[in-house]
Amino acid sequence: MRVRLPIACAIAAAVLLAAASPSLGAGRRWSKITADTNSNIQQVGLARTDDRVLKVAWLRERPGDTRDLVVTTLQRDGRAGASVTVLSGWKQLGYPALVRTGGRSLLAVFGGIRTLTAGDPADGLLTASTPDGTAWTLGPALDTTSPAAGASPGAVLGPPPARTLYTAFASGSAWVYAGLTPGAGLSTFTGAGCCYYNGNVAVDGKTGGVVLAYDSNVTGDPGRHVQPLDAAGGAAGAPIRPPGAAVRFDGRLEAQFGASARAPITGRPGKAGIFTAYDSGYVKTNRILVWRLGAKRAVTLARRPDNTFALASVGIAAAPSGRLWVFWAERASTPSGYVVVARRSNRAATRFGPRIVKPPPPGTSGIYAAAGNAQTGPLDLLLTVGRVNAVATWHRQFITGVSLFPTPRAAKPGQKVTFLVTDAGDPVRRARVRFGTRSGRTNAKGQVTLRAPAATTIATVTASGYGAARARVTIR
Secondary structure, rough: OOEOHHHHHHHHOOOOOOOHHHOOEEEOOOOOOOOOOOOOOOOOOOEEEEOOEEEEEEEEEOOOOEEEEEEEEEEEEEOEEEEEEEEEEOOOOOEEEEEEEOOOOOOEEEEEEOOOOOOOOEEEEEEEEEOOOOEEOOOOOOOOOOHHHHHEEEEEEOOOOOEEEEEEEEEEEEEEOOOOOOOOOOEEEOOOOOOOOEEEEEEOOOOEEEEEEEEEEEEEEEEEEEEOOOOOOEEEEEOOOOOOOOEEOEEEOOOOEEOOOOOOOEEEEEEEEEEEEEEEOOOOOEEEEEEEEEOOEEEEEEEEOOOOOOEEEEEEEEEEHHHEEEEEEEEEEOOEEEEEEEEOOOOOOOEEOOOEEEEEOOOOOEEEEEEEEOOOOOOEEEEEEEEEOEEEEEEEEEEEEEEEEOOOEEEEOOOEEEEEEEEEEOOOOOEEEEEEEEEEEEEOOOEEEOOOOOOOEEEEEOOOOOEEEEEEEOOO
């Protein structure tokens, strides 16, 4: 079992992958959100309030080896807005999770040590809350018995009516803290050896079931694991390793993962299912997989024939109508040596649409982590990258593309050609298809029929909320 370094450190040399055309997806330019740091394990916390504004929680380094916890508003056009300093001058802070608890009320969850003064109660697993995103209040330490002071947790609200907060973190063992009562909610998950990392937690939007996710480095039991939880945060059955999370190598199970980011896992608001995304392969990774808890097989979203660290920094985010976004970094023949790839699923989360490929921020020399929020439809992607001896997190929006299928693909002048427009297999209504001098809008089945022009033509399609697509029709 090996713990993978971030993609920039792990690849000394790689077979270059030709980047797919970026024309399938729309997006904005990258905007820098956080201040520079020297840490390549930086993570952000994300939560969207009821005004559709995305909040980004991050850490700012200060002189004297202290840190601030900052929350930045991400404007709808993708630019960084106002920032609020939640905590200032702390001796130690873990990277925070951020949870929306009401309309515009937020809760930050993190490990921390305020000072090195004996008896300072701000030491352990902590929270800070705000009713409106402006004034924040530090809560009491929830736990001081585990390695919570260094935690960079994941957190989620459980189902109503209780709306219990579940917080997960892992470093050696994995821990789940249920609720906000100090000293009363900790459950510990320990393997047969060392170690567990990257704890995170998700809730099923239909059943309310809560699941812990972590990455295991335990000999004989490596890779991503998901652990169903009971209402108190304890185990509800045995942990499950998703298909492909570990592979056979020299007669034993092995896996690769990066010990620096929360395990990507999510439910879907109002819909059934919990999904986790992960890279697969050993000694090096060559597949991106997404798996629904309980399914027999995982869905493969990317595959590399070569055995290189070419696919990494995978993430997942829920979108409206049951859809999912999955995103990752790839080695590519681009100026930076990387591209960022995203794909969005259909409503059933069983099939995924075309690859949307973008370059990383200018000057990128390494990609370390990715996080996203897609609750308004487009993917707001937060990418942590290295640039000239400094690390920071940048933002860019991704909009999915449609697929355009003409029937027949070869026609005579004046012959009727039917175009089908789909989004990951789902029909797209009222998309505008242009074919020579003619155009029309698709019906509820995603279809429109137009007569062929006199010469071979590239048909194009545009639709609100989507990137454009094209298809060639040969005129005989």
